[in-house]
Amino acid sequence: xxxxxxxxxxxxxxxxxxxxxxxxxxxxxxxxxxxxxxxxxxxxxxxxxxxxxxxxxxxxxxxxxxxxxxxxxxxxxxxxxxxxxxxxxxxxxxxxxxxxxxxxxxxxxxxxxxxxxxxxxxxxxxxxxxxxxxxxxxxxxxxxxxxxxxxxxxxxxxxxxxxxxxxxxxxxxxxxxxxxxxxxxxxxxxxxxxxxxxxxxxxxxxxxxxxxxxxxxxxxxxxxxxxxxxxxxxxxxxxxxxxxxxxxxxxxxxxxxxxxxxxxxxxxx
Amino acid sequence: xxxxxxxxxxxxxxxxxxxxxxxxxxxxxxxxxxxxxxxxxxxxxxxxxxxxxxxxxxxxxxxxxxxxxxxxxxxxxxxxxxxxxxxxxxxxxxxxxxxxxxxxxxxxxxxxxxxxxxxxxxxxxxxxxxxxxxxxxxxxxxxxxxxxxxxxxxxxxxxxxxxxxxxxxxxxxxxxxxxxxxxxxxxxxxxxxxxxxxxxxxxxxxxxxxxxxxxxxxxxxxxxxxxxxxxxxxxxxxxxxxxxxxxxxxxxxxxxxxxxxxxxxxxxx
Numbered sequence: 001x002x003x004x005x006x007x008x009x010x011x012x013x014x015x016x017x018x019x020x021x022x023x024x025x026x027x028x029x030x031x032x033x034x035x036x037x038x039x040x041x042x043x044x045x046x047x048x049x050x051x052x053x054x055x056x057x058x059x060x061x062x063x064x065x066x067x068x069x070x071x072x073x074x075x076x077x078x079x080x081x082x083x084x085x086x087x088x089x090x091x092x093x094x095x096x097x098x099x100x101x102x103x104x105x106x107x108x109x110x111x112x113x114x115x116x117x118x119x120x121x122x123x124x125x126x127x128x129x130x131x132x133x134x135x136x137x138x139x140x141x142x143x144x145x146x147x148x149x150x151x152x153x154x155x156x157x158x159x160x161x162x163x164x165x166x167x168x169x170x171x172x173x174x175x176x177x178x179x180x181x182x183x184x185x186x187x188x189x190x191x192x193x194x195x196x197x198x199x200x201x202x203x204x205x206x207x208x209x210x211x212x213x214x215x216x217x218x219x220x221x222x223x224x225x226x227x228x229x230x231x232x233x234x235x236x237x238x239x240x241x242x243x244x245x246x247x248x249x250x251x252x253x254x255x256x257x258x259x260x261x262x263x264x265x266x267x268x269x
Numbered sequence: 270x271x272x273x274x275x276x277x278x279x280x281x282x283x284x285x286x287x288x289x290x291x292x293x294x295x296x297x298x299x300x301x302x303x304x305x306x307x308x309x310x311x312x313x314x315x316x317x318x319x320x321x322x323x324x325x326x327x328x329x330x331x332x333x334x335x336x337x338x339x340x341x342x343x344x345x346x347x348x349x350x351x352x353x354x355x356x357x358x359x360x361x362x363x364x365x366x367x368x369x370x371x372x373x374x375x376x377x378x379x380x381x382x383x384x385x386x387x388x389x390x391x392x393x394x395x396x397x398x399x400x401x402x403x404x405x406x407x408x409x410x411x412x413x414x415x416x417x418x419x420x421x422x423x424x425x426x427x428x429x430x431x432x433x434x435x436x437x438x439x440x441x442x443x444x445x446x447x448x449x450x451x452x453x454x455x456x457x458x459x460x461x462x463x464x465x466x467x468x469x470x471x472x473x474x475x476x477x478x479x480x481x482x483x484x485x486x487x488x489x490x491x492x493x494x495x496x497x498x499x500x501x502x503x504x505x506x507x508x509x510x511x512x513x514x515x516x517x518x519x520x521x522x523x524x525x526x527x528x529x530x531x532x533x534x535x536x537x538x
Binding site: 133137143144146147170171204237239241242243246247249250252253256260263266267268 | 402406409410412413414415416417438439440443473506508509510511512514515516518519521522525526529530532533535536537
């Protein structure tokens with residue numbers, strides 16, 4: 001990355017922090033373009049960088065092991081290496097922010113390398129989740145329920161998408177999100193594989209172990225057939241009441257209920 | 270309403286279905302303005318009408334006891350009184366829709382009167398929920414878990430807000446949503462009142478009855494102090510894992526876990 005950074009500095013695309021004056025900086029058109037390009041997965045992957053906006057969110061990342069690249073701020077209120085800080089005006093901040101009313105700062109961090117998956121603990125797996133809000137909520141839920149590893153099919157929305165980062169409320173710094181060939185991973189996995197379906201065993205009465213893998217499927221189509229072939233236990237969240245006309249639960253809501261139920265059992269036993 | 274409708278027809282604000290030609294209609298500027306005004310609570314309340322968009326959503330309402338006012342559609346595919354149907358072009362539909370790519374139809378329904386609350390069953394109460402997506406998800410969850418009555422403080426977002434209607438996926442036709450003075454209602458309520466807090470009893474081990482009321486609070490501030498005074502049991506969804514740094518759960522997610530837990534007990538006993 002440092003070589004890439006050097007190239008970008010040479011092209012005037014990233015500010016050279018070492019040389020920058022401590023006066024409030026005007027961002028060049030190319031700098032703005034580069035920062036805005038990080039809204040797209042292609043450029044995030046190319047540059048290995050992602051964006052975090054707002055004081056609270058940025059502090060969550062600063063207090064984690066995720067490495068800061070540059071912080072653009074209207075107030076020098078962060079406890080960081082000042083060489084990585086660029087003070088800008090509100091007007092400049094608006095130019096690089098995705099928000100109508102940006103909150104004080106925008107930071108660029110290096111995308112961290114995924115860690116090894118602990119296959120002895122409960123793993124959550126996502127098959128083709130498309131909505132950034134859903135993925136963000138699921139990451140937050142994994143954090144709440146102490147799930148360390150979230151494995152995602154490669155066609156699941158990118159967890160460094162700014163909307164996902166925003167929705168996780170900092171939880172993404174504590175959950176190891178790994179993108180992989182989910183079909184292959186499930187096939188090779190030695191533990192019990194659970195999946196959520198409309199017509200499986202009642203989750204409230206099913207046997208749920210402390211470890212294993214639980215898969216949640218795409219918002220419209222559920223878990224794909226090729227993955228279903230390697231699911232050992234089909235689980236269902238039953239409907240209550242007389243009519244039972246509700247079509248389905250949102251996948252983030254279903255994840256909440258599934259993780260609640262797995263976790264509850266772990267304290268019961 | 271019929272008197273109001275007549276007045277609106279006289280002013281040219283609503284089309285007079287009785288006289289309308291069966292040709293594809295051009296909507297007048299005033300008609301468009303009126304339909305668009307229903308995005309605002311003030312006008313929905315004044316006219317007693319609300320909007321539903323898309324074939325699936327409209328069919329959910331047509332199959333309920335909610336009364337149709339007018340249906341604007343690009344295709345005559347609905348099984349309804351043809352006097353209430355207005356065929357329009359795609360261009361006209363775009364003018365009245367909130368979506369960039371509207372789906373075939375937009376319907377205006379009469380806001381139904383709230384039904385009596387069954388105080389012998391489990392009631393869900395919301396204190397100042399502001400986000401339409403959260404309310405929509407909570408209504409869908411109530412429907413899934415067979416909760417008949419959802420009572421909302423008068424400063425909770427309006428359930429006939431188009432974003433809420435959309436997010437409920439038809440569930441709003443099956444859940445009785447009642448807006449009231451929640452403080453007063455809780456004070457007068459004779460059953461057990463549960464509330465969700467950060468520092469209450471572990472919900473997984475607490476005694477949870479089949480009836481009673483469970484309150485969920487505002488996204489930022491939780492349950493207000495004046496209501497908390499009349500809460501009998503403070504419940505908490507515990508965090509799992511080592512760090513316990515997750516700030517909080519989203520209120521819709523918390524509702525999912527709370528309703529899952531209350532419902533599970535009801536089948537256990």
